[in-house]
Amino acid sequence: MVSATLAAAELSHMETREAPPAHFLVKIESCSLLDKYGIEEYVTNEFTAGEYKWRLIFCPNGEDNDGKYISVFLAMSETDSLPANWEVTVVFSIFLFNQITGNYLCSLGRTRRFQEMKPQWGFSQFISKKSLHDPSKGYLVRDNFVFGAEVFVVKREAITERLSLKAVETPYEHDWKISNFSKRKHVWNSKHFIVGDHKWKISLHPKGKGDARGRYVSIYLYYVGSSTSKPSERVQASFTICIKDQVYQKHNKETTTSNEWFSASSIYSGWHNFIELDEINDPKKGLIVKDCCILSIEISVQAVVQGSTRKQD
Numbered sequence: 001m002v003s004a005t006l007a008a009a010e011l012s013h014m015e016t017r018e019a020p021p022a023h024f025l026v027k028i029e030s031c032s033l034l035d036k037y038g039i040e041e042y043v044t045n046e047f048t049a050g051e052y053k054w055r056l057i058f059c060p061n062g063e064d065n066d067g068k069y070i071s072v073f074l075a076m077s078e079t080d081s082l083p084a085n086w087e088v089t090v091v092f093s094i095f096l097f098n099q100i101t102g103n104y105l106c107s108l109g110r111t112r113r114f115q116e117m118k119p120q121w122g123f124s125q126f127i128s129k130k131s132l133h134d135p136s137k138g139y140l141v142r143d144n145f146v147f148g149a150e151v152f153v154v155k156r157e158a159i160t161e162r163l164s165l166k167a168v169e170t171p172y173e174h175d176w177k178i179s180n181f182s183k184r185k186h187v188w189n190s191k192h193f194i195v196g197d198h199k200w201k202i203s204l205h206p207k208g209k210g211d212a213r214g215r216y217v218s219i220y221l222y223y224v225g226s227s228t229s230k231p232s233e234r235v236q237a238s239f240t241i242c243i244k245d246q247v248y249q250k251h252n253k254e255t256t257t258s259n260e261w262f263s264a265s266s267i268y269s270g271w272h273n274f275i276e277l278d279e280i281n282d283p284k285k286g287l288i289v290k291d292c293c294i295l296s297i298e299i300s301v302q303a304v305v306q307g308s309t310r311k312q313d
Contacts, residue, residue: 016103021095023049025148026056032143034060046077050153052088053077058147063124070132073122074149076114088114089154094126097146100138104148111154159232161307166196171300175244179292181206182281192224196301198235199224203268204295212272217243217280220270221297223262232307234263239299243275246294247286259302 024047028034034042042058059071072094079086095106105127112121132139139145172195178188187209190202201222209218219241226233238259260269280287287293 014105014107016098016105018103020097020104021093021106021148021150023047023149023151024054024056025095025097025146026058027144027146028058029144031060031140031145043075047149049151050088050090052153054149054151056094056147056149057120057122061129068128068130069125070127070129071122071124072126072147073120074151075120075122079116079119082116084116086116089156090114090151091154092121092149092151094123095148095150096127096139097148098138099141099144099146105139106150109150109152159307161232161305164304164306166300166302166304168196168300168302171238171298173298174296176202176295177292178204178295181288181291181293183291190295195237195299196235196304198226198301198304200299202241202295202297203270208272208277210272215277216273217275217277218270218272219274219295220268221299222268224267225264232263232305234261234305235301236261236303236305237299237301239297241270241274242296243280243287244294244296245286246289250286 024044026044028042040059040061042060044056044058046053046055048054053076055075055077057071057073057075059073061067062069063071074090074092074094076088089111091109091111093106093109095104097104107123107126110121114121127139131137132145172193174193176190178184184206188204188206192199192201194200201224203220203222205213205218208214208216212218221237221239221241223235223237236259262269275287279285280293
């Protein structure tokens with residue numbers, strides 16, 4: 001018999017519980033006749049768990065017929081209908097009924113992968129024959145005993161994540177000239193620009209936004225996404241935005257205090273109160289010249305996180 005075995009499960013690797021196994025029970029009657037009739041292996045009927053077919057394989061004298069232990073294995077059935085290179089991961093337990101207490105002795109749940117080359121797993125030393133035949137244990141009563149199995153298929157829906165750090169030597173820089181500044185009542189949006197394979201834009205509210213309306217200029221950097229962006233994608237960027245002093249070159253500059261993470265649920269970062277309206281409109285500041293201002297950004301993408309969900313075929 002070709003099999004894969006786990007370490008001995010007896011006692012130290014077992015637990016007791018009241019609830020019976022969820023998927024299968026089998027009763028072996030006249031157990032003493034197994035040796036008399038030379039039955040070295042018993043394969044149960046099929047049972048279903050997790051949309052797959054299974055069988056239990058019982059070896060009364062152990063997998064190697066040493067006569068010291070009972071071996072029990074869980075095997076997949078009807079595997080011919082499965083696709084090539086199939087693989088099924090399960091958490092399974094083997095049970096033995098205590099007919100005195102009404103409880104079940106069971107192996108702690110083991111997680112194993114069943115494959116074409118390894119379609120069965122189990123215990124070569126599930127319990128010793130000495131323990132099984134001990135009347136005080138309650139497992140063998142009137143020459144009968146009951147064992148079973150519980151099989152839970154693990155659906156592969158694990159979320160995978162990849163963090164890619166970017167080595168940036170020269171940040172992206174760009175200037176925009178915004179004309180007719182005093183006449184603008186609504187938001188100004190830059191054209192999309194690409195940094196680190198990701199699209200961005202800047203939004204400037206010349207009269208302020210929200211609580212800052214009528215008192216400040218509000219400026220925000222928006223993450224637009226990329227051709228491969230998914231809802232789980234996150235991008236970390238460090239950026240500096242300034243309105244240039246066109247006369248004295250003493251630029252009004254606001255800088256993020258830390259690197260910012262952008263995602264589908266957090267698409268922008270910036271300042272409600274970037275600069276007071278009185279200050280930007282002050283001719284002495286040189287920020288508005290001929291009703292135009294120059295908006296500048298310096299930005300670098302430092303990290304990208306991409307996630308995905310793998311589902312079982």
